[in-house]
Amino acid sequence: MTHTIPLRLALGLALPFAVLAGIATAESHADKAGMAAMKARQAHMSLYAYNLGQLGGMAKEQMPYDAQAAGAAASNLAALARLDQQGYWPEGTAHGEMEGSDALPEIWTSMEDFDAKSEALVQAADTLEAQAGTDLAGLQSAMGDVGKACGACHKLYRKSDD
């Protein structure tokens, strides 16, 4: 009983620090989680680009058309577009909030439209998958629509840069 007051005092003093420290760790957790999400979505974009590159070389006739390879790359692209990506976009990872991010804040105020645009990529990638292994003309025409689907999202939601 004699040390009740000092104990309370100690607790009273310590609690705010503990809470502050807790917030600080929570924040750095959020930071880390945000950074990981940003890296993951950027890596996902690289996988799109890699597979599109296989197809683009053929579409531009810089590489001979190979139906099997074209079909495989297009299937990869379609599978990638289908992956659930909701975890990629946590709050606090927009351009201006996180270093290295080109994602415009409009994403978070227009999530519905943003999702519709990802869905449009799924559609375009499906068409590409259906056509890429058929013949060169099919591949070439379907590439244009994939480019459009990428652009429709980048138009509103990605920062332009040199």
Place this chain on the structure above:
Amino acid sequence: MGPMLRWALAFAAVLGLAAWFLTAPGRITAAELSQFEPDVEHGERIFLAAGCASCHTAPEGTQRGNGTDGPGGTGPVLAGGQRFVSDFGTFLAPNISSDETHGIGAWSDAALVTAIMEGTSPDGAHYYPVFPYAAYGLAERGDIVDLVAYMRTLPASDVPSQPHEVSFPFTLRRGIGLWKLAFRQTDWAVPGPLSEPAERGRYLAEALGHCAECHTPRNSAGGLRFSEWLAGAPVPDGPGRVPGITPALLDWSQADIAYYLETGLTPDYDSAGGHMVAVIDKLSQLPQEDRDALASYLVELPGR
């Protein structure tokens, strides 16, 4: 009044009068257009290359019908309403659909060609240079006559044009006459010599496609810096930059550039974003030879 003062006043009056005449809005008359036979189909090609719909369709998400292609695929509805942010205020693109009351349906061909190539309104006021008439003024008149004939085939919209959000002194349109005198492009920025396809590309880029409006930096009065032609500039309405596209700044092959203008895909298979997307949307509908011509122009630009 002493003779000196009288002299000074007379001098000032002459100067003022000269300035008034020099800043008088230019016009093109019906007689000057009578030699041209309008070709609607060719007009669509000019309209696409000039990117009119990029600015004059309603803002994304507010279009009626199926977006830029209008209800039933009848071509874009040029209802206006997009906002253009600048250092001088915010400009709102007007309705230029075929509606007789709210659009240009009741304008004569000469009034339209005058607006597009001289930047002068039917009642004799200067337009703000955010409307890229300085570029269009370099076009062939016959091409603009074709474009006007095509515009008349597009659907009507009864959405009224919105006023600009600019404040004094930029509300004084007469002052734009001085701007035109000082900064309006009157000849090719890249004199050449260029190959034949690059010359066609120059026509598409400098007169119709107004690439420089975004890709060339501006001086403090909003005039293009011709010495830094296509060298890149800040994005006016958001973060980021419009990249430079001279050979020194863009090391893509001619085929890569033409493919980007068709699909938006870069040589690294990233995709175009921002304001370039609307441009590619139009260029992708042009014949391949036009994209090839634009690409030749870019690779032959000086500043390697």
